[in-house]
Amino acid sequence: MRFSELGLSWADFKSDLIDWLTRHDLMRSDARWVVGVSGGADSTLLLHALRVxxxxxxxxxxxxxxHLHHGLRTVDADADEQFVRQLAEDLKLPLHVERADLAAEASSAAGVNEETARIRRYEFFERVALQIGSDIIAVAHHADDDAETVLHRICRGTGLRGLAGMRETRPIRPGSTTRLVRPLLRVRRCEIERLCAEQRIAYRTDATNLTSRYTRGRLRNLVLPMLREQVNPNVTEALLRLAEQARWLGTYLEDAAERTFESLVVQESPACVVLNTRALLSKPRIIQAEIIRSAKSRVLGVERDLSFSHTDSVLKLAAEGETGKELHLPGSLVVRKVYDRLEFRPLSDGDATPELFPVFINCPGSTDLPVLGMRLTAEIHEVDGEAARNVPNGQRRNEEWLDVQRLKLPLYVRARRDGDRFWPLGAPGTKSLGDFLSDAKIDPALRSRMGVVCDQAGPVWVMPLRIDERVKLRPTTRRALRLVLTTAGEREA
Incomplete structure (x- = not known):
């Protein structure tokens, strides 16, 4: 789809939107739509356009x-909800509102986790769709959102699919027949606001879009304006062209890998795929990576990509691994080398856990932990006494904050060892790691699969349960290390 022209008239905008809906088989009669409306210009324009x-x-x-009230920015969010209620009433459309408590679930000294908010929003939309019998969920992401997504992924480190940005349509979750659709993905933000003004469509301005407190806000308000001023005034268009070309190339590679895949298969069933390693390694590297992704998808039924490091680990196993060696990857996937074959299958309860060798942590930066199927991200933050007191350590399962001055760097992740001791945050004193896990009622079968973050003095975080008392933030803390544990591989936007 071409990008919208600046100065687009309302008639041309509607015509382009109808063309887009037609191409995606969305102009059928009697359809039920769930339209996500925040009250902002983009979602309000989309709702008006669909109604017209x-x-x-x-x-x-x-x-x-x-409309989902996140439980954040309480005063502004209340006003957003009231605006959407009035909008639905004025347009005589049914309204579904739900309130979440993300302030308790996802707050931290650095702010709210944007990924958590996105997940909760989509879960809510899916519940509404199920309730009303809809298979269409429309959201109003636009071209500037897509450009920010591409830049964000470049900064984090991404592969070809990450460069492709947001998809115009996709299942709301793998295997679902309910589609998430983005009709405005090729329309610029400035055009959306101009069309709202032209059509006298009132909307709310999200205050968080104007701040640089969050990552996306920093990209939108600081990084992209600097790039426009000092590097390329058309940087947004350049990022969008890059994303479009990445989509073209991704489609070509998927087709090429699909044509090649069958010639490499030694055995295939719903729960297992076995590939010929010699034939696999004879293909170009990028096709090898696509075939690995395809094998994972066939076994697990999940389209989410593997990270670069995981794909590289699988190919190293194919090329250099000894018979019987295996990898455990995100999504509970096991890849095992058996002579000249590579076996992909789901993890079973009886599988032995591969040894977690020490992995040094990038501080700051991200570190993949292939054996755990996780990624650990480290960020350094300047804090004051008030921020240190407000850090909710232990309240969010996969995030902790440590006092940099009290750490004996470097940090690394390893498996627990006999004799490990630490002082659990809030406990009266030290105890053995084994006793701590017993007290926490952790299944003995799972204990060997848990990682322990250590500095040069010993354990500082038993992931994802508790940090050590000696490294907690105090009123005197001025530099804090934020550690976030996530499932490896990127989520779909």
Missing amino acids: INQDRDLKWSLHVA
């Missing part, structure tokens, strides 16, 4: 407005 098209074409759509 529905009336003009007599499509008899049932448009349902869905």
Whole structure:
């Protein structure tokens, strides 16, 4: 789809939108839509446009407005909710509102986790779709959102699929028949705001979009303006072209890998794929990576990519691994080398856990932990006494904050060892790691699969349970290390 022209008229905008909906088989009559509406210019314009098209074409759509109050920015969020309620009433459309408590779930000294908010929003939309019998969830991401996503992924470290940015349509979750659709993904933010002004469509301005407190806000308000001023005034368009070309190339590679895949398969069943390693290694490296991704998807039924480091580990196993050696990858996937064959299968309860050798942590930066199927991200933050007191250590399962001055760097992750002792945060004194895990009622079968973050003095975080008392933040703390544990591999946008 071409990107919208600047100065697009309302008639041309509607025409382009109808063309987009037609290409994606979304102009069928009697459809039920869930339209995510925050109250911002983008979602408000999308709702108005869909309503006008529905009336003009007599499509008899049932448009349902869905709004999630995150429990954040309480005063502004309350006003957003009231605006959306009034909007739905004015347009005579059914409304679905739900309140989440992300302030308790995802807050930290650095702010709210944006990924958590996105997940909760999509979960809510999916519940509404199930409730009303809809298979279409429309959200209003636009071209500037897509450019920010691409830049964000470049900064984090991404592969070809990450460069492709957001997908115009995709299942709301792998295997679902309910589609998430983004009709405005090729329309610029400035055009959306201009069309709202032209059509006298009122909207709310999200205050978080104007701040640089969050990562996306820093990219939007600091990094991209600097790039426009000092590097390329058309950097947004350049990022969007890069994403489009990455999508073209990704489609080509998927087709090429699919044509090659069958010639490499020694055995295939719903729970197992076995490939010929010699034939695999004879292919170009990028095709090898696509074939690994395809094997994972066939076994697990999940489309999410493996990270570069995981793909590299699988190919090293194919090329250099001894018979019987195996890798455990995200999504509970086991890859095992058996002579000249590579076996992909789901993890079973009886599988032995591979040894977790020490892995040094990038501080700051991200570190993949292939054996655990996880990624550990480390960030350094300047804090004051008030921020240190407000850090909710232990309240968010996969995130902890440590006092940099009290750490004996470097940090590394390893498996627990006999004789390990630490002082669990909030406990009266030290105890053995074994006793701590017993007290926490951790299944003995799972204990060998847990990573321990250590500095040169010993354990500082038994992931994801508790940090050591000696490294907690104090009123005197001025530099803090934020550690976040996530499942390796990127989520779909």
